[in-house]
Amino acid sequence: MADPAEQILEEAARRFDGAEVYLSSGETRSVDFENNRLKRLTARQFRGVGLRVFAQGRIGFASTTDLRDPGRLVEMAAESARFGEEPRFDLPGPSEQFPDVPTEEPAVGDVSPGKMVEMGREGLEMSIAASQEYLFSSDISTRLATERILNSSGLDLQYVKTDMAATVEVKEIGGGGLLEVYEFKSWGRPFDSISDITRRALKAMEKGRVIAPARSEVMPMIFTPKAVGNLLEPILLALNGKHVYKGSSVLAGRIGERIVDERITILDDATIPYAPDSAPADSEGVPTRPLALVQGGELKSYVLDLQTAGLLGLETTGSGYRSYASRPSPSFSNTVLKAGPDAYDDMVAGLERGVIVDQTLGSGQSNILAGEFSVNVSLAFLVEGGKIQGRLKDCMVAGNVYELLSKVEGVSCERQWLGSDYLPAICVSGIKLAAQG
Amino acid sequence: MSDRRGPSAVAPSCIARRSVETRREEGTVREKLLNICQSVPADFVEVRVHEGSSTSVDYAGKELEDIGERTGLGGCVRVLKDGGWGFTTFNDLSEMEKFAGLALRQAELAGGEAIALAPVEPQTGAYRSSPEIDPADVSLSDKQQLCHSYNQMLLADRRVRTSVVRYRDSVSIRFYANSEGTYLEQQYGFCGLMVVAIAVDGANVQRAYESTGDLRGYGNVLGMEEDCDRVKKRAVDLLDAEPIEAGTYSVIVDPKLCGVFVHEAFGHLSEADHVYENPRLREIMQPGRRFGEDFLSINDDGTLVGEAGFVAYDDEGVPAQCTPLIKDGVLVGRLHNRETAAKMHEEPTGNARAISHTFPPIVRMTNTYLEPGELSFEELLQDTEDGIYAIGMLGGQTDMEMFTFSAEEAYRIRGGKLAEKLREVVLTGNVFKTLADIDAVGRDVKLHGGLGGCGKAGQSPLRVGDGGPHCRIRNVVIGGR
Numbered sequence: 059m060a061d062p063a064e065q066i067l068e069e070a071a072r073r074f075d076g077a078e079v080y081l082s083s084g085e086t087r088s089v090d091f092e093n094n095r096l097k098r099l100t101a102r103q104f105r106g107v108g109l110r111v112f113a114q115g116r117i118g119f120a121s122t123t124d125l126r127d128p129g130r131l132v133e134m135a136a137e138s139a140r141f142g143e144e145p146r147f148d149l150p151g152p153s154e155q156f157p158d159v160p161t162e163e164p165a166v167g168d169v170s171p172g173k174m175v176e177m178g179r180e181g182l183e184m185s186i187a188a189s190q191e192y193l194f195s196s197d198i199s200t201r202l203a204t205e206r207i208l209n210s211s212g213l214d215l216q217y218v219k220t221d222m223a224a225t226v227e228v229k230e231i232g233g234g235g236l237l238e239v240y241e242f243k244s245w246g247r248p249f250d251s252i253s254d255i256t257r258r259a260l261k262a263m264e265k266g267r268v269i270a271p272a273r274s275e276v277m278p279m280i281f282t283p284k285a286v287g288n289l290l291e292p293i294l295l296a297l298n299g300k301h302v303y304k305g306s307s308v309l310a311g312r313i314g315e316r317i318v319d320e321r322i323t324i325l326d327d328a329t330i331p332y333a334p335d336s337a338p339a340d341s342e343g344v345p346t347r348p349l350a351l352v353q354g355g356e357l358k359s360y361v362l363d364l365q366t367a368g369l370l371g372l373e374t375t376g377s378g379y380r381s382y383a384s385r386p387s388p389s390f391s392n393t394v395l396k397a398g399p400d401a402y403d404d405m406v407a408g409l410e411r412g413v414i415v416d417q418t419l420g421s422g423q424s425n426i427l428a429g430e431f432s433v434n435v436s437l438a439f440l441v442e443g444g445k446i447q448g449r450l451k452d453c454m455v456a457g458n459v460y461e462l463l464s465k466v467e468g469v470s471c472e473r474q475w476l477g478s479d480y481l482p483a484i485c486v487s488g489i490k491l492a493a494q495g
Numbered sequence: 496m497s498d499r500r501g502p503s504a505v506a507p508s509c510i511a512r513r514s515v516e517t518r519r520e521e522g523t524v525r526e527k528l529l530n531i532c533q534s535v536p537a538d539f540v541e542v543r544v545h546e547g548s549s550t551s552v553d554y555a556g557k558e559l560e561d562i563g564e565r566t567g568l569g570g571c572v573r574v575l576k577d578g579g580w581g582f583t584t585f586n587d588l589s590e591m592e593k594f595a596g597l598a599l600r601q602a603e604l605a606g607g608e609a610i611a612l613a614p615v616e617p618q619t620g621a622y623r624s625s626p627e628i629d630p631a632d633v634s635l636s637d638k639q640q641l642c643h644s645y646n647q648m649l650l651a652d653r654r655v656r657t658s659v660v661r662y663r664d665s666v667s668i669r670f671y672a673n674s675e676g677t678y679l680e681q682q683y684g685f686c687g688l689m690v691v692a693i694a695v696d697g698a699n700v701q702r703a704y705e706s707t708g709d710l711r712g713y714g715n716v717l718g719m720e721e722d723c724d725r726v727k728k729r730a731v732d733l734l735d736a737e738p739i740e741a742g743t744y745s746v747i748v749d750p751k752l753c754g755v756f757v758h759e760a761f762g763h764l765s766e767a768d769h770v771y772e773n774p775r776l777r778e779i780m781q782p783g784r785r786f787g788e789d790f791l792s793i794n795d796d797g798t799l800v801g802e803a804g805f806v807a808y809d810d811e812g813v814p815a816q817c818t819p820l821i822k823d824g825v826l827v828g829r830l831h832n833r834e835t836a837a838k839m840h841e842e843p844t845g846n847a848r849a850i851s852h853t854f855p856p857i858v859r860m861t862n863t864y865l866e867p868g869e870l871s872f873e874e875l876l877q878d879t880e881d882g883i884y885a886i887g888m889l890g891g892q893t894d895m896e897m898f899t900f901s902a903e904e905a906y907r908i909r910g911g912k913l914a915e916k917l918r919e920v921v922l923t924g925n926v927f928k929t930l931a932d933i934d935a936v937g938r939d940v941k942l943h944g945g946l947g948g949c950g951k952a953g954q955s956p957l958r959v960g961d962g963g964p965h966c967r968i969r970n971v972v973i974g975g976r
Binding site: 089092093094095096097098099100101102103104105106118119120121122123124125126130131134135137138140141142143171172175191193230231232235236238274300303304305306308369383385419420422423424425427428429430432433434436451452453454455456460490492493494 | 546555556558559560561562563564565566567568569579580581582583584585586587590594597598601602604605607608635636639656657693695698699700701702741742743772773775776779853855889890891892893894895896897898899900901918919921923925927970972973974975
C-alpha cells in the first residue's frame with residue numbers, strides 16, 4: 059500500500075491551493091499496579107491523521123483514524139473549507155534551522171513489560187515495608203511515537219519521540235481520614251527504577267500522618283514544585299496568543315512591562331535533550347527555539363502559532379501544537395522556571411509561621427483568566443519556628459497570582475521535573491488560608 | 496482523582512455517519528468478533544469496536560476557528576487469564592487477531608491471585624438512539640448559521656470583549672462481543688452547544704456560560720437566544736461583583752450545582768472500584784451507614800432515555816439500571832463493574848464504561864441525582880437568615896475525601912432575601928461529613944449534561960448527567976479573600 063500520508067497530500071495538493079498532512083503513529087506499553095497488586099498490562103497501537111487545506115482563500119480541516127478511505131478525509135476538509143477562516147500565513151517550507159534536539163532513545167523500546175513489572179514490585183515492596191496500611195498504585199509506561207508533517211510547500215519532517223513515564227500514588231485511610239500522595243516522572247530516555255518517586259511519596263505520607271490545627275489566617279506559604287503550577291496556570295493562559303488576540307488576556311499589550319517579581323523568569327524551551335515536550339519543530343513545521351516568556355519579572359513574549367501571529371501582525375514563536383485530531387493552536391512545550399538562590403530547607407527553616415502547599419484540589423475552576431486561583435489544599439503542612447507541625451486539612455487557599463508573585467519571599471535553587479515542567483519551590487507572603495469554623 | 500469539567504472541556508470523542516456501510520457488514524462483524532472471543536484460550540475475552548464521527552463548529556470572538564467533521568475507528572481486546580488482565584488497542588482492524596494474541600500474553604504476565612466476574616446472562620441486542628431531529632439531517636451550513644447568530648447576539652454588547660460558541664454533535668457506534676456469547680450493537684447520538692461571554696474592564700476579566708448537551712438531538716441547541724442574553728448580562732454584571740470573603744457559610748445551591756455536588760461529594764465515593772480493595776473504606780462504606788437526614792436520597796440511573804448519561808448496556812455488556820445509592824439518609828447501594836461486584840458479593844449494576852476503544856471499562860456514574868424534597872425555592876430562601884445562593888457550575892473535583900466545586904454566579908443572602916452579587920465562589924467540603932450538612936431540600940429537580948463531562952483515571956470526558964433540586968448545605972468552607 060502506498061504511504062497514506064503522501065497519498066493524502068498528493069490528492070489534497072492537486073485539489074486545493076495548499077495542503078498540510080499531520081500523521082501521528084506509534085505504540086505504548088503500560089503496567090498498572092492498583093491497591094497493592096499488579097492489575098493489568100496494556101499495549102496500544104495508534105495512528106491518526108489530520109489534514110489542513112487552503113481552498114479559495116479559506117482554511118479547512120478534518121481528521122480521522124480510519125485510513126480505509128483517504129478520499130473521505132479530503133472531502134471532509136473541502137466541506138470544512140467552505141466556511142473556514144481566511145489564512146493569515148503561508149505554509150512553511152523545508153528549513154535549515156531545525157535545532158539538533160535529541161528526542162529518540164531506542165532503548166525505551168527495549169524496556170520489557172517484565173522489567174516494568176519488576177520496577178513496580180520494587181515500589182510496592184517499599185510501600186509495604188513503610189506500612190501495611192498503605193495502598194500503593196503505580197502506572198509505568200513507555201511510548202514510541204513517530205510524528206510526521208508534510209505540506210505542499212515541500213516540507214516533509216519526521217521525527218521519533220520516545221518517552222518513559224511513571225506515576226506513584228500511595229494512600230491510607232485512617233483515623234485522620236484519607237491521606238493520599240502522588241508523584242510522577244517522565245523522560246525521553248529509560249529509567250530502571252521508580253524508587254526515587256516512591257521514596258518521595260512515602261516521606262510525605264509519614265509527615266502527613268500528624269494533623270495540625272487549622273485556623274483562618276494570612277501567612278507566608280511555600281509552594282513546592284508540585285504546587286507551583288497553581289501559580290503558573292493563570293499566567294500561562296494569559297500568555298497564550300489566542301487570548302491576547304481576543305482581548306481576554308490580562309497581559310495583552312503589556313510586553314516590556316514588569317508583571318511579577320524580578321526573581322520570576324519563565325521560559326518555554328522545546329530544545330532540551332530528551333525532555334518530555336522537546337521537538338525540532340512545532341506541529342506546523344516551524345523550527346523550535348528557547349523562548350523567554352517572562353524574564354526578571356518582565357513580560358517578554360506570548361506564545362503564537364502561524365495563524366494567531368498573522369492575526370496579531372507578529373512572527374510565530376514556533377508554538378503551534380496539536381494532536382492529529384485538532385488544528386494547531388498556541389501552546390507550550392517544556393515550561394522552565396528559573397532557579398533562585400535559596401536552599402529549600404533554608405526556606406522552610408526561615409518560616410516563623412507558615413504553610414507548605416504540596417497538593418491541591420480544584421485547580422483551574424476559578425476565574426483563572428483574571429489570575430485568580432482558589433483551591434483546597436489536599437496536602438499541606440503547617441510550619442512553626444521552621445519546623446513542620448503536621449498536616450492541614452479541610453482548608454482553602456486563594457488569591458490573585460499577579461499579586462502573590464509580586465510578594466515573592468524566596469525561590470529555591472533546587473528544581474524538579476514534573477512532566478514537561480521544570481520548577482523550583484516558591485515562597486510568597488500574605489496568602490489567606492480559609493479553615494472551617 | 497476524579498473531576499467534573501465545565502466549559503473548558505471538549506465533547507465526547509469518536510463517532511459515525513458511516514452507519515450505512517457498517518450495517519451492511521453487520522453479519523461479518525458479529526461473526527468475526529465472536530470468533531476472536533472463542534479463539535483465545537483464557538478465562539474471559541471481550542472485543543470492542545468503536546466507530547464514530549463528530550461535527551464541530553467553534554466560534555471564538557469574531558473568528559470561526561473550527562468547523563467540520565472528524566471520524567474515528569478502532570478496536571480493543573481485553574483478556575482475563577489466571578487473575579491477570581491484558582488489554583490491547585489498535586486502529587487497524589485487520590490486525591485484530593494479532594492484538595488478541597498479544598492481549599493474552601499480557602494477561603499471562605500480569606497473572607496473580609484469582610479474579611472472578613459476577614455472572615451475567617449472555618445478552619444479544621441492539622440499541623439505536625432516535626432523536627426527534629437527527630443532527631445528521633441538518634446541513635453544516637445550518638449549524639454554522641445557528642452558531643453565527645448566537646455569536647452575534649453575544650458580541651452585540653460592547654462590554655463583551657470576546658465570546659465562545661461551541662457546537663458538537665457526534666455519533667458513536669459500539670460493537671461488543673465476549674467469550675460468554677454476548678453480542679451487542681449500540682449507537683448513540685450526542686448533540687450540544689455552549690455559549691460563553693467574556694467581559695473585560697482593565698485587569699478585571701469575567702466569564703459566564705451556558706451549556707446544553709445530551710442524547711435528545713438537534714432540538715437541544717435550538718432556541719437558545721434567551722441563554723445568550725442571560726450569559727451576556729451575567730458576564731457584565733460580574734465585573735461589578737465583589738470577591739467573596741473567605742469563611743464558612745450556609746449555601747443554597749441551584750439544581751445544576753446540586754448535581755455537581757452530588758457527583759463529587761458522593762457519586763465518586765459510591766464507585767466500588769475505590770472501595771473493593773480498600774479494607775478501611777469498606778468498613779466506612781457499609782450498607783446501612785447513615786450519611787444524612789431522612790429526606791436525603793440519591794440515585795444513579797442509566798436508563799433515563801435521552802439524558803447525557805443514558806446507556807442501554809454498559810461496556811461490559813451489562814444492561815443499565817437504576818441504582819439507589821442513598822435511601823432516606825442511609826447507604827443502600829453502590830456502582831459496580833463485574834469484577835467489583837464479584838469481589839464484594841453484590842450484583843453488577845451496569846456501570847462499567849469506557850470513553851473510547853483506547854481504554855478498558857471502569858466503574859463510572861451515568862445519571863446521578865438527588866431526589867426532590869418538599870420545599871419551594873422561595874421557602875428555602877426565606878428560611879435562610881444569612882448565607883450564600885450559589886448558581887451554575889464551573890467544575891468540581893474530589894480525591895475521595897475532600898471535594899471542591901465552583902459556582903458560576905453567587906449572591907449573599909441576608910434576612911431571607913437575595914442581596915449583593917459575589918464572585919470567586921469555590922466551595923469545599925468533606926465527602927464523609929458534608930451530606931449530613933444538607934438541612935433542606937427543594938422540590939424542583941433538574942438534570943444537566945452539557946458539553947464537557949466526567950474525568951477519571953485518565954478517561955475524560957465521559958458523558959454523564961447529574962442534578963437535583965435546590966438544596967441548602969450548612970458549614971461550607973469558601974476560599975475567597
